[in-house]
Amino acid sequence: WPKAALADVGISGSLQTMSPEQARGELLDRRTDVYALGVILYEILTGERPFAWRSLADAAEPRALPTSPRACAPHRDIADEFEAICLRCLAPARDDRFSGAGAVSVAVENALTGSRRRQQAAEFAAEGAAARARMESLAKERARLEQQRAQLEESIKPWDGEAQKQ
Numbered sequence: 001w002p003k004a005a006l007a008d009v010g011i012s013g014s015l016q017t018m019s020p021e022q023a024r025g026e027l028l029d030r031r032t033d034v035y036a037l038g039v040i041l042y043e044i045l046t047g048e049r050p051f052a053w054r055s056l057a058d059a060a061e062p063r064a065l066p067t068s069p070r071a072c073a074p075h076r077d078i079a080d081e082f083e084a085i086c087l088r089c090l091a092p093a094r095d096d097r098f099s100g101a102g103a104v105s106v107a108v109e110n111a112l113t114g115s116r117r118r119q120q121a122a123e124f125a126a127e128g129a130a131a132r133a134r135m136e137s138l139a140k141e142r143a144r145l146e147q148q149r150a151q152l153e154e155s156i157k158p159w160d161g162e163a164q165k166q
Helices: 003-008 030-046 056-060 080-089 101-165
Strands: none
Touching (some): 030 080, 080 101
């Protein structure tokens, strides 16, 4: 449906980003925009549209959530938090969506903070593993050197005994 055809029936917006309540001609609120944001986020995460509406009736029908972003794009590394945010934005019932863009923003910031913390934790763990490996290497080197010293001391003992006899 081109935008002009939608306007002819008193509905404005793009069919692909239209919420179910918008397609039904109901009163709209911030959660309608959250739905459109969810469509855009889904496309960003997957490279695909969550739905392929062919008519206004398709968009107006109550429906389930789209295929999860990770299932749609398994080759992409989509964090759990971002998938959850996206799917919550796309909830068919507006009461199940975020209350507005501010709530989405907070969720995204929390997800980014969590991702940063996980990345830092992974970096610390890698540094810790490297330090542990270096310590093990140094401990082996120390043991080898102590064994070498003990062998040298053993080889010197008989000599010391003979030197005292003379």
